[in-house]
Amino acid sequence: MDGVLGLISERGEDARQARIVEVLVEAFDELMRADPVAFRRKFRKMAAAPFAFYRGSACLFYADMAEDTDPWADERTSRVWIQGDLHAENFGTYMDSSGTLVFDVNDFDEAYLGCFTWDLKRLVASVALMAWSKAISDDDIAHLIGTYLKAYVRQVRSFADNPGDEGVRLNLDSTEGVLHEVLLRARLRTRIDLLDSMTSVDEYERRFAHGAGVRALEEDERELASAAFESYLDSIPSSKRFGGNTYFVKDMVGRSGFGIGSAGLPAYNVLVEGHTQALENDVVLSMKQGNVPAPSRIVDEDRIRGYFENEGHRTAVSQRALQAHADPWLGHTTVRDKGFVVSELSPYSSDLDWSELTEPSEMDPVLDYLGRATAKMHCVSDSDSEQTLVDFQSEEAIAAVITDDAEFVRSLTDFAMSYAQQTRDDHKLFVDAFRGGRLPNV
DSSP: OHHHHHHHHHHHHHHHHHHHHHHHHHHHHHHHHHOHHHHHHHHHHHHTOHHHHHHHOHHHHHHHHTTOOOTTOOTTTTSEEEOSOOOTTSEEEEEOTTSOEEEEEOOOTTOEEEOHHHHHHHHHHHHHHHHHHTTOOHHHHHHHHHHHHHHHHHHHHHHHHSTTOTTOOEETTTOOHHHHHHHHHHHHOOHHHHHHHHEEEETTEEEEOOOTTEEOOOHHHHHHHHHHHHHHHTTSOGGGOOOTTTTOEEEEEEEOOOOGGGTTOOEEEEEEOOSSSSGGGOEEEEEEEOOOOGGGGTOOOHHHHTTOSSHHHHHHHHHHHHOSSOOTTOEEEEETTEEEEEEEOOTTOOBOOGGGOOSHHHHHHHHHHHHHHHHHHHHOOOTTOOOOSOOSOHHHHHHHHOOOHHHHHHHHHHHHHHHHHHHHHHHHHHHHHHHTTOSTTO
16 A cells, blocks of 8 residues: 555655556546547536546556555465455345345446456445545544454355355345345335436337437448347346347437446447336346456456457356346447447346435445445356356465454554545646646547
């Protein structure tokens, strides 16, 4: 920790600002050239606050991690499946493939192989940033981070001691307090509510409604996207494939307006028949171009890079490796030789609203749950996971390197506090560079 942050400090503000610009341009140049308006919007969102900047600059975090020395990284723990952009707002609810409403990690766009501590460091630094913005004291921030890390270590050791214990998940039966309320709210959501917000029914058939962020497709593009969807069907594991007319395409549109992390990435929404011909059972799928994951920029290994057909394939494989009961609609395809990931737009999605949590006593039990969820992600994969890149038990490897729990917690807490301050400084430098026109092509 002292190594990377010490180097940043020694180089000075001008050098750090130049580094920020260099990393952002290297990561996003192709997309910025393709859609400068989307990136101006992304960068203006990032300029709003340090946490927003942190969310949109995972590439900078990994550029810093490339210079970091990690005592918990060995041959195994440095190459496990990681979520890649694990911050406090990347958790939420969804209905898993077993029909259970769960609270878990819900974004796998940056998933890759790397050191397990990268996920933990990115999460605890986000907690430090968020708690600082609520004027929570350093002592309380350290306690909150400790709660998360201790819960993570306990759960990893539990998985190591009880192999095959895949039943651990955060659902209505295993949660209390704020997370339980989030799950209850998600339970009230219905598929018809989602459909009504995105579609309309005309002459007894449902079609997408056209509005902000929705683009009608010309015939040539529709044929291209339809062919890609047909190809996607071959990527669904046979055990997860539905029968009947489930995958019959009823409508398809272009889509834009995704979050900070997906700026400039082409996407389509696909309306399919669902399990029956009843209109309330129609399903909305997202078919989105996969991005280059931030961790891959510093994990330069042909063994890993060559394993994936494209970024859509990488996203789908990674999600199945990181979830115990992955989306049965999850798959991948290509459009104009670019990899796309396909997944359901879940009607039961509900995010944790951190703005409602203002006191450390409210945040503490939530972070305990998040620690457990992170451990589950690192240690338990879907039964249909096809990956062969990690051929060992992650929980055993991770438990083996954490020989001193107190030192582990202390070190990552120190990192979180220092990196959160660095991010606040970086945010100011980024805003100055953006306002001064030093970010090209936007």
